[in-house]
Amino acid sequence: MTPRHHRPITRRKLLTALAGAAVAGPAIAVVAPHALASVAPGGGASPKAAGALPLKIVNNTGSYANSAVYLYVVGNQDGKQVRVTPDGALAPISLSDNGSDGFTDYAIALAGSGATTLSLPYMSGRIYVALGDKLKFKAVADGNGNPALQYPAGWVKSDPSYSVLHDCAEFTYNASGMFCNTTMVDMFSVPLSIELTGAKDQTTGTLRDGGRAQAFAAVKAVPEFAPLVVDDLRIIAPGHGLDAGIFASDYFAPYIDQVWSTYAGRDLTITTNAGAFTGRVSGGRLAFKGPASVSFDKPSTRDVLFCDGKLAAPNDGTTGPVAAVLGAGFNRSTLVGSAAQPTTDPAGFYGAAVTNHYAKAIHAATEDGKAYGFAFDDVADFASYIQDTAPTGIQLTLTPLG
Structure with missing residues (x-):
């Protein structure tokens, strides 16, 4: 597919x-x-x-x-x-x-x-x-x-x-x-x-087997994410938790800063159906060259969690797919570890301390x-x-x- x-x-x-x-x-x-x-x-x-x-x-x-x-x-x-x-x-x-x-x-x-x-x-x-x-x-x-x-x-x-x-x-x-x-x-x-x-x-x-309970327990075990668990009813996604005031609005800030610092000194390559886009951070923006010129301002934690705002993905075949890969890289915390995106080995996903532990728990719960x-x-x-x-x-x- x-x-x-x-x-x-x-x-x-x-x-x-x-x-x-x-x-x-x-x-x-x-x-x-x-x-x-x-x-x-x-x-x-x-x-x-x-x-x-x-x-x-x-x-x-x-x-x-x-x-x-x-x-x-x-x-x-x-x-x-x-x-x-x-x-x-x-x-x-x-x-x-x-x-x-x-x-x-x-x-x-x-x-x-x-x-x-x-x-x-x-x-x-x-x-x-x-x-x-x-x-x-x-x-x-x-x-x-x-x-x-x-x-x-x-x-x-x-x-x-x-x-x-x-x-x-x-x-x-x-x-x-x-x-x-x-x-x-x-x-x-x-x-x-x-x-x-x-x-x-x-x-x-x-x-x-037991996946639901495992997911609830995994999210509860991470202090920043624990408030997202609502009794035995549901786990709220962290973006909604942020808007509700129960999840830190700057949670991803250290990782976002690390990404911006990393690619101020080397290239980040993102490959989509349109081709390979190569970018660096310059003047505060992550700017790519390739099939088209696309660039992104530094996102916020909310932008990362909702894959929107500074990571908004227009349906244009160029900026949109690059934004999607960036959004995935932030949530999976793979951007610092690999300068070639998207990464495809799930063993490398969610490995950083600052990551989307909610998504990590949900994926771990499925067959x-x-x-x-x-x-x-x-x-x-x-x-x-x-x-x-x-x-x-x-x-x-x-x-x-x-």
């Missing part, structure tokens, strides 16, 4: 924007999730996916009966906010969907026992699962007066769904195929595994070492992402919470 930092990345930027907006309240999702391709890689593939796709939900938590699991499929189709009904139909988001409590009830109940099979139409969105209680989605008017949906923000204490155990997977399904991932970019809570069948059988997101611990975790293909241009079915499994 082509590393996704070489593909369109505008949807990554969206989730970063949502993340920032959600600090003051739930995010309003106005377009598709950040990390998903809207067309097959290369852009010229003939459409192969046809019609509704069987979506199977399997509850293997071992802790919650099917009757205590609530499912939500929400997102966008042709620029409009939509949801999937229990019979597999698409319904538009409407302000009138809010009940007397001020929230919608889009929950889809699972079958009484065994697997639950639904029909997934063409759309981009998220599949949420909530355990023990329902989530509180709210229909609102967006900035243009169109109906939109406020999503739960498990990293915001004032969010009405904060106390609910929940998580989600992301997907885009269209005529070009199915593109999907389990995501921990915002938080990690419910272990989820995706199985995609079609041209070949693929699985991603599966945790090792294949792949996870979406930060927005550019797909650099060098280490994200829990799979795709198929001729899908025949998708299964989302809630795996044990232990």
